[in-house]
Amino acid sequence: MRSDRGQSAPLGLKIAAACGLLFLHLPILLIFVYAFTTEEKSFVWPPPGLTTQWFAVTWNRPDVWQALSLSIRVAAISTAIALVLGTLCAAAVSRTRFFGRETISLLVILPIALPGIITGIALRSAFALADIPFSFWTIVLGHATFCVVVVYNNAVARFRRTSGSMIEASMDLGADGFQTFRHVVLPNIATALLAGGMLAFALSFDEVIVTTFTAGQQQTVPIWMLEELIRPRQRPVTNVVAMVVVLVTLLPILLAYYLTRDGDQIAGSGK
Amino acid sequence: MTIAALNSNSPPAILPGSGGLRGALSDLFWRRPKLLLLLMLLPPVLWLGIVYIGSLFALLLQSFFSIDEFSGLINREFTLKTYGDLLQAANLDIILRTVTMAALVTLASAVIAFPIAYYAARYARGRWKALFYLGVMLPLWSSYLVKIYAWKLILAKEGILTWLLAKLNLLWLLDAWLSLPIVGGNSLSVSFTGTFIVFVYVWLPFMILPVQAALERVPGNLVEASSDLGASPGQTFRNVLFPLALPGIVAGSIFTFSLTLGDYIIPQIIGTSRLFIGQAVYSQQGTAGNIPLAAAFTVVPIVIMGFYLWGAKRMGAFDAL
Numbered sequence: 001m002r003s004d005r006g007q008s009a010p011l012g013l014k015i016a017a018a019c020g021l022l023f024l025h026l027p028i029l030l031i032f033v034y035a036f037t038t039e040e041k042s043f044v045w046p047p048p049g050l051t052t053q054w055f056a057v058t059w060n061r062p063d064v065w066q067a068l069s070l071s072i073r074v075a076a077i078s079t080a081i082a083l084v085l086g087t088l089c090a091a092a093v094s095r096t097r098f099f100g101r102e103t104i105s106l107l108v109i110l111p112i113a114l115p116g117i118i119t120g121i122a123l124r125s126a127f128a129l130a131d132i133p134f135s136f137w138t139i140v141l142g143h144a145t146f147c148v149v150v151v152y153n154n155a156v157a158r159f160r161r162t163s164g165s166m167i168e169a170s171m172d173l174g175a176d177g178f179q180t181f182r183h184v185v186l187p188n189i190a191t192a193l194l195a196g197g198m199l200a201f202a203l204s205f206d207e208v209i210v211t212t213f214t215a216g217q218q219q220t221v222p223i224w225m226l227e228e229l230i231r232p233r234q235r236p237v238t239n240v241v242a243m244v245v246v247l248v249t250l251l252p253i254l255l256a257y258y259l260t261r262d263g264d265q266i267a268g269s270g271k
Numbered sequence: 272m273t274i275a276a277l278n279s280n281s282p283p284a285i286l287p288g289s290g291g292l293r294g295a296l297s298d299l300f301w302r303r304p305k306l307l308l309l310l311m312l313l314p315p316v317l318w319l320g321i322v323y324i325g326s327l328f329a330l331l332l333q334s335f336f337s338i339d340e341f342s343g344l345i346n347r348e349f350t351l352k353t354y355g356d357l358l359q360a361a362n363l364d365i366i367l368r369t370v371t372m373a374a375l376v377t378l379a380s381a382v383i384a385f386p387i388a389y390y391a392a393r394y395a396r397g398r399w400k401a402l403f404y405l406g407v408m409l410p411l412w413s414s415y416l417v418k419i420y421a422w423k424l425i426l427a428k429e430g431i432l433t434w435l436l437a438k439l440n441l442l443w444l445l446d447a448w449l450s451l452p453i454v455g456g457n458s459l460s461v462s463f464t465g466t467f468i469v470f471v472y473v474w475l476p477f478m479i480l481p482v483q484a485a486l487e488r489v490p491g492n493l494v495e496a497s498s499d500l501g502a503s504p505g506q507t508f509r510n511v512l513f514p515l516a517l518p519g520i521v522a523g524s525i526f527t528f529s530l531t532l533g534d535y536i537i538p539q540i541i542g543t544s545r546l547f548i549g550q551a552v553y554s555q556q557g558t559a560g561n562i563p564l565a566a567a568f569t570v571v572p573i574v575i576m577g578f579y580l581w582g583a584k585r586m587g588a589f590d591a592l
Contacts, residue, residue: 009394010504016386021403023383024410024475027421030431034424043424045431081318089315092308104312107319113525114576115533117549118330118569119323121556125333125566126326145323148315176297177307199412206414209536225416229423229540242417253412257405 028246035243040236054236064241067224074136074220075204078143082200083193085144086151094159111146119146120213127214134216142214143207147200154196154260155189162188195259198252206249221245334566343560353563357571362551366571369548372463373531376470377478377524383471384478384523385516391479392486393494407483411476419540422469426460426541456543466542473537474530478523485519486512518587525576525583532572548572 009017035054037047058064086108093104111119123142132138166188170180208222215223221241228238300307336345337352356362391403410418425432436442449455449462456462489512497507535549546554548568555565 009390013386013390013394017390020383020387020475021406023472024406027418027425027472028410028413030424031417031421042429043427044429045424045434085315085318088311092311096304096308098308104316107316107324111319111323113529115529115549115572117533117535117552118327118573121552121565121569122326122330123322124556125562126329128562129329141322145319148319171301176294177300178293178297202412206412206416208416209534222414222416225420226536229416229420238420242414242420245414245417249412249414250409253409254405257408261401 031239031242031246034239035236037236037239040234043235054240057234058237058240058244061237063219063224064237067219067221070136070218071205071220071222074139074143075201077140078147078204079197079200081140081144082147082151083197086148086196086200087155087189087193089148090152090155090159094156095164108149108152112149116146116207116209120210123210124213134214134218136218138214138216139211139218139220142210143204146207146210147204150199150203151193151196154192154199157260158189158192191259195256198256198259202249202252206245330566330569333562334570336563338561338563345562353567356564357567362568365546365548365551368545369532370575372467372470372547373528375467376474376531377527379467379471380475380478380527381482381520381524384475384482385520388479388483388486388516388519389512392483392489393491407476407479411480415473416536418473419469419537422465422472422541423460426458426465426468428458428460432459460541461543463543466538469537469541470531470534474527477526477530478520481522481526482516482519485516485522489515521583521586525579528579529572529576532575 033047034043036050036052038049038051039047089104089108093101119142123138126132127134127138162185166184167180170184171177175183206222208220208226211220211223212226219227225238225241225245228235228241232238333345334353335349335351336347337350338344339346387403387407391400391407395403424430427433433442433445436445445459448464449458454462454464454467456464459465459468493511493515494507497511498504502510533549535547535553538547539550548571552565552568555561555568
């Protein structure tokens, strides 16, 4: 009998899976090496020498700090808006069945399902038609729109697991709607919201396609990087920023994973 | 209130309302759940409806305007002239090139994703399962531009790939590949091959997740039964695994296909000067100032994805999402 589940995989499959994972990870690791290279003008491999001086140079660059500050502010506000809208939508869709329920789900998913360039150019032409000048808020408007879906996905998954009888029990015991929300619903969905919020933050922090259409002259970190990729000024600084961006986005994703890992492994499905 | 006041010596059977505006609101929502539902739905629907659908609609509307070729002003009269421009040979070339690239990227992603998804779904347990999950999630969520930048480093002429091939004495292979028409070029970072590799790399996680979800649902004893009945591993794959994984592959292909259709940054940074749909949209609305043609161009991926989603739905791909 060899029908036990513990049997090991065929060698070919193991090698193919391992190669696939290496293919996914090695390029990102390479960034870490390049952040320390002494070479300024080209991407030569292997690095002629290693140095940490570029960290100091990057630290003293005001344009990098400005971009970082803008990115963090945009991501924070967009995440806050997305948390409110996503949770409301998830609560409505999961607790009742009503006419047009499927349409609402589609509406939430659409901004991420259609290519980003469509969202971007649609927003830009709408701003132009309505004579809205580019500002901090035009960036937020775009980001919040596609961040709703990650909060929504996480919250819907959690609502599905939260039994409705708990809410009824709370009401039966005399709590009013607000108390029930505060003491029963919120503690149940808190970690899902936190995870959704982190992913929304990471998504907004990293977004470039829609932002190029809604930012005007302002620079977020991804716009700054894109500029450097097209017209390189100081390559080592770009290397350092790239490494920092990898680290900064890594943390919320790991946290989001640990917050949602028991049961619903849905945190990031459908970025 | 009144009940509690009347029987002050025995505990009330029904608790008093909490009173005040909060209590009144709470009671109102309890009595009229539809009102609560409406209030919950209103903010997100208004936001998405006005900001998103509104803008999309405005964009589609503009595709029926046309541009005056002499003054460069936009003529706001209903016409199909812009769609006629879309059918010029140069623009058809762009569309064909993008769709071919999207199809090839989807195919390659499926081939690379399958072993990872299959191993993760069938053999990885406990710790390894978590490792595989994070191993796919981390690249999926890491910065899109950093990933492209990493490949610029790898594919550069002086970069690690050339160095590695030189060490392995395989430089002649690279040179031979680069001298081929269409896929070749001066170096990998300015060739369609480079564009293709980066597309596959960036969208691969989007393929792995749904394929893995589909494979998780294939009972292990089905595969065992197939081999018990004498099928070779290849036959089992063709006749049992692949058909059952197909909805997952189609679901993943929605992402890889749609994302490739709309991307304009990857071919701009790693690729030739020949345009893709996304780049055409970008340059039409930017430097050329031809918003109607840009809008008409965006209709192409929307229509293609519409048909794609319709076909995918018929194949049951949405159950695998």
